[in-house]
Amino acid sequence: MKTAAPATFRPAADHRIAGLTVWQVPLTAHTGYHMASGKSCETVESIVVAVTTASGLTGWGEVCPIPHYLPAYAGGVAPAVEELAPVLLGADPIGAEGLTARLDAWLPGHVYVKSALDIAFWDITAQAAGLPLYALLGGRRAADLPLYHSITCIDPHEMARIAREAQAEGIAQFQAKLGADADWQADVARLRLVREAVGESPLVYGDWNCGATSLTATRVGRAVADLDVMLEQPCATIADCARVRAATGLAMKLDETVHDTASLLEAHERGCLDAVALKLSKFGGLSALRRARDLCLYLGPMMCIEDTWGSDIATAAALHLGAATDPNRVLNVCDLSGYVAPRLAPDGPVRRDGRIAPPEGPGLGVTVDLAVLGDPVLTLGEGGPTA
Ligand code: 0XW
Ligand code: MG
Secondary structure, eight states: OOOOOOOOOOOSSOOOEEEEEEEEEEEEESSOOBOGGGOBOSEEEEEEEEEEETTSOEEEEEEOOOTTTSSOOGGGHHHHHHHHHHHHTTOOOTTSHHHHHHHHHHSOOOHHHHHHHHHHHHHHHHHHHTSBGGGGTTOOOOSSEEBOEEEOSSOHHHHHHHHHHHHHTTOOEEEEEOOTTOOHHHHHHHHHHHHHHHOSSSEEEEEOTTOSOHHHHHHHHHHTTTSOOEEEOOSSSHHHHHHHHHHHOOOEEEOTTOOSHHHHHHHHHTTOOSEEEEEHHHHTSHHHHHHHHHHHHHHOOEEEEEOSSOSHHHHHHHHHHHHTSOGGGEEEEOOGGGTEESOSOTTSOOOBTTEEOOOOSSBTOOOOOHHHHOSOSEEEETOOOOO
16 A cells, blocks of 8 residues: 655754854942852953844844853853854754754853753744743743842841842842852851841842852851751862762752763752752753753652843743743752843843742743843844844
8 A cells, every 4th residue: 555755844944053243231230239259240251142043033142151160151142152153044943952062063062052042042932933032941830930139248237238128129038149258257247137037938048159268168057057948059069069079968059060961960969959940051051950940850859940140031041941840840040130230121021929930921031122232242144133
């Protein structure tokens, strides 16, 4: 019997990449934001990428590296996009993962650059499907998501005041930055006063951003071992963080040192992965973060789904993945766009009663304000949207 040849599927539109545009936008924090080892994000450069298709779609991406924080810097994005142009122009972004894999083959590493591009590919894919991005990342699992509030490392009493203020707005998770003044007893006071300020039920944790030795972190941890607090990334290696966890008995969240499958597995094996920060630009975009999310569902840590810093595009991308993740396993998300000005998309989501929801339109669902972006630093192919 003769069977008919399978019909070749032809997409209704040509979604190949026709143009790329890159902007650099300074974001200024509403209040000072100090971390250990002199790191701060008063004003940092965010890189915005628009990927336009022959079919007329525009996919948006954003990466905002904090200086001295991770192996990433804002000035590296535009040259890397230019280096990747031969692979990008004319390529099919639909499905995102395939094209991001081709970028990895052409230019290994540079995951923070790929993060912005990969987010834009997902935005295009979901717009082409006419669906909000969360629908392609597993489907909506929660109406909205719990936020944490990050508290700059300053005078302990001031930090307690900020915690109370955020709590009055509905926040129930508090990240106290530690170690900025290299005074371990001040860090003890920070954890005690914030814990006391918000009462028994909320989650309180102290984040050293790699800035402590295992000795200092252990002294602080043992001095507050009577409290219900979690420690975040005290030291610069997973091994040292594991020693602090074992010596203090306090739950541990890892952030900077966990950025791929191997580091997730190592942290899990060393027993110091009670919680984890899954940041888009640390792993390499939504494709990589979706895989990390799935591995974490198996390994067991509670997940903070966010990015390093940024405005509405990075925030929306993380919220879509957060909303498509088992809510029992989402520790929290971050409204990065609420910490900084300007807003890239005035219609982007905002915190309400300590919670936030992803945008509802097709794709990322944010309307980027071109006037805020200024002049592009790079235009390739047919370029992109103009004001
Ligand atoms: C990356 N940060 C400095 C900004 C977010 O608010 C959280 C924080 C961290 O290191 O966890
Ligand atoms: Mg952290």
